[in-house]
Amino acid sequence: MNLDQFGNDPWWLILIKVVAIFAFLVVMTLFTIWYERRVVARMQHRPGPNRHGPFGLLQSLADGLKLAFKEDIMPTLADKVVYFFAPVISTVTAFTAFSVMPLGPAVRLFGHSTPLQLTDTSVAVLVVLACSSMGVYGVVLAGWASGSTYPLLGALRSSAQMISYEVAMGLSIVAVFMTANSMSTSQIVDAQAHGQEVSWLPFPLPGWYAILLLPSFLIYFVSAVGETNRAPFDLPEAESELVGGFHTEYSSLKFALFFLAEYINMVTVSALCTTLFLGGWRAPWPVTLLGSGVNHGVFPVIWFSIKVLLLLFVFVWLRGTLPRLRYDQFMRFGWKILLPLNLVWILLLAGVKVMQGSAVPAGRKVLIIAAVAVVALLAVTLWPSRKAEPKPGELPPQEGGFPVPPLDLAVPPSPHLKRIEAQREPVSVGADSEESS
Amino acid sequence: MTSVAILAEAAGRVGTGEAITFWVLTPVALVGAIGMVWARNAVHSALFLVLTMLSLGVFYVLQAGPFIGMVQIIVYTGAIIMLFLFVLMLVGRDASDSLIETLRGQRTAAIVLGVGFAGLICTMLARGLTSMADKGLGAANKDGNVQGIAALLFTRYVFAFEVTSALLITAAVGAMILAHVEKRKEDKVNQPAMMRRRFAPGNYPGPKPGPGVFATSNSVATPARLPDGTPADRSISPILPVRELTAAEAAPKGTEE
Numbered sequence: 273m274n275l276d277q278f279g280n281d282p283w284w285l286i287l288i289k290v291v292a293i294f295a296f297l298v299v300m301t302l303f304t305i306w307y308e309r310r311v312v313a314r315m316q317h318r319p320g321p322n323r324h325g326p327f328g329l330l331q332s333l334a335d336g337l338k339l340a341f342k343e344d345i346m347p348t349l350a351d352k353v354v355y356f357f358a359p360v361i362s363t364v365t366a367f368t369a370f371s372v373m374p375l376g377p378a379v380r381l382f383g384h385s386t387p388l389q390l391t392d393t394s395v396a397v398l399v400v401l402a403c404s405s406m407g408v409y410g411v412v413l414a415g416w417a418s419g420s421t422y423p424l425l426g427a428l429r430s431s432a433q434m435i436s437y438e439v440a441m442g443l444s445i446v447a448v449f450m451t452a453n454s455m456s457t458s459q460i461v462d463a464q465a466h467g468q469e470v471s472w473l474p475f476p477l478p479g480w481y482a483i484l485l486l487p488s489f490l491i492y493f494v495s496a497v498g499e500t501n502r503a504p505f506d507l508p509e510a511e512s513e514l515v516g517g518f519h520t521e522y523s524s525l526k527f528a529l530f531f532l533a534e535y536i537n538m539v540t541v542s543a544l545c546t547t548l549f550l551g552g553w554r555a556p557w558p559v560t561l562l563g564s565g566v567n568h569g570v571f572p573v574i575w576f577s578i579k580v581l582l583l584l585f586v587f588v589w590l591r592g593t594l595p596r597l598r599y600d601q602f603m604r605f606g607w608k609i610l611l612p613l614n615l616v617w618i619l620l621l622a623g624v625k626v627m628q629g630s631a632v633p634a635g636r637k638v639l640i641i642a643a644v645a646v647v648a649l650l651a652v653t654l655w656p657s658r659k660a661e662p663k664p665g666e667l668p669p670q671e672g673g674f675p676v677p678p679l680d681l682a683v684p685p686s687p688h689l690k691r692i693e694a695q696r697e698p699v700s701v702g703a704d705s706e707e708s709s
Numbered sequence: 710m711t712s713v714a715i716l717a718e719a720a721g722r723v724g725t726g727e728a729i730t731f732w733v734l735t736p737v738a739l740v741g742a743i744g745m746v747w748a749r750n751a752v753h754s755a756l757f758l759v760l761t762m763l764s765l766g767v768f769y770v771l772q773a774g775p776f777i778g779m780v781q782i783i784v785y786t787g788a789i790i791m792l793f794l795f796v797l798m799l800v801g802r803d804a805s806d807s808l809i810e811t812l813r814g815q816r817t818a819a820i821v822l823g824v825g826f827a828g829l830i831c832t833m834l835a836r837g838l839t840s841m842a843d844k845g846l847g848a849a850n851k852d853g854n855v856q857g858i859a860a861l862l863f864t865r866y867v868f869a870f871e872v873t874s875a876l877l878i879t880a881a882v883g884a885m886i887l888a889h890v891e892k893r894k895e896d897k898v899n900q901p902a903m904m905r906r907r908f909a910p911g912n913y914p915g916p917k918p919g920p921g922v923f924a925t926s927n928s929v930a931t932p933a934r935l936p937d938g939t940p941a942d943r944s945i946s947p948i949l950p951v952r953e954l955t956a957a958e959a960a961p962k963g964t965e966e
Contacts, residue, residue, distance in 0.1 A: 354756070394854060398779035402766075405786045409759070412793065416752060431790050438787065455855065 305332040349419030359529035362410025366536035369403035376572035415518035426517030430508035437498035461552030504594040542583035738764035
């Protein structure tokens, strides 16, 4: 797909596309809230919302209306201007990021041939990254401007989370750029249309980057969960630790905007994942056997939505399955596992690309690969292993081990028992009540 | 508008859209720059800086440099978040600048240096506009905008690039060291020691009773009642002010004769 076909639409067509994307995102948000509650409910053996509308579909609409009529509270210690702008920043960036998502190929609309995508540039994926990094300002400023302790802690966590997981996310996308030779979303979708033919394989390589670049795909998805503050990485709004995190002090429509932004962000990262790794709007393999018609007209929007909904299901699945990570474990995972893995993978991929393009004879290529493998193997075997810590119970408690009951189960009477009883406050129910009556 | 269309336009005249965007965003960028210096609160300063940087990002896109425009937004938002963190780490949430001058002659020096810097920039701009032959966007973006920047960054300017990144990392590590509270190894309390201290004589190991249990009010300042009716002092936090009640208020309600 050529970038020339973007930017030629008349103004009313652009307006239609903008309104359509807005409607799509709002409907997706309402639907995703219902979807999430139903799926989590099924996982926990309960029915979930089923009262309003068919299957409870109107539940999130009712909740949204209720939210709009609640009292709007402005905390006394809040920084008023920043407090007002924080949810606006969150929502605006969430909507903007979707403008470069390709929902389908060029179609004829009202006599104009136009792609089902608001716009595309040669750096479209960077637009999404820029929007997501601007979106963090909404969270950070909300926490700072609330003038309260828990939101500030949530904001600090969020900024640290953003800095570490944006790096992992950006690096995981680098592999896609290197393989597709482009940063434009529509061209990346096109690059996944057909698998690459390789001389030493009887069948072409898979077209989808999710299979071809599996490590990148996994790292992208993990960091996407971190980016959207979803469980198990929902540390900025950890209910059990920070009340509500950054939005503790928010209510009414301002809170609704944060809610909207969170769900739109989920849809956006799922859509970006679909575009970058799952073939975008193109039909998956068994469907393509029906003929080339499945990739024309409105059908691509259906494939795209199905892929996005499946990814959203994974988000909900994670939330229903995994407990929240501890904060230090979370940061360690981002910096010490995801980041080095990513760098090694990019290095490997770059090596493969350079070898593919070079005129070095095949024999020497094999030698180079063998040398790299030997060095990697040596590094793995000779890497200094961590000193094994003594298992709990191995050391007697006097030497720093954990206090554990003796193995023969002859539990001695506790020497503290008498003292603890003596410390309790005097309770003389019988004597006292008799006196007063 | 695509980068190609912008390229075609930028080569010759200034388009209407470009002119409108420029004249709308220039005041915004200027207000951001002035506000950054004027704002008393360090966080407000950082936010004004974000405004300026975003406007600059749009200007770059407008000048047919979509890559540098987007990178400007991504890098500077991350960088300003770091500034934000520096502020919170080093001066705290509510800190405002004081207007008392601590270094003598600081303002004079700042004005002189500022004027000198402005002079340097103007001279550079004037030289660039008059006495140097421009190659044009066509030559610069011959292999595509991203590819052109990559070629320059990783060949001619690779040393400057690395030195800048080293400088930035030094700044980040420096701020971390300044804000870090050193904890000696002896001061660390491990889990067994903590448990032993908890069950040591003189310490009550169980949770304290919550406030207001069996009480006549749900205030956190109302002590819980023990089964014999006496107030449990341990149930209220010592930092709460003691509420003084009159004898009538303190008397049990609805039990008079």
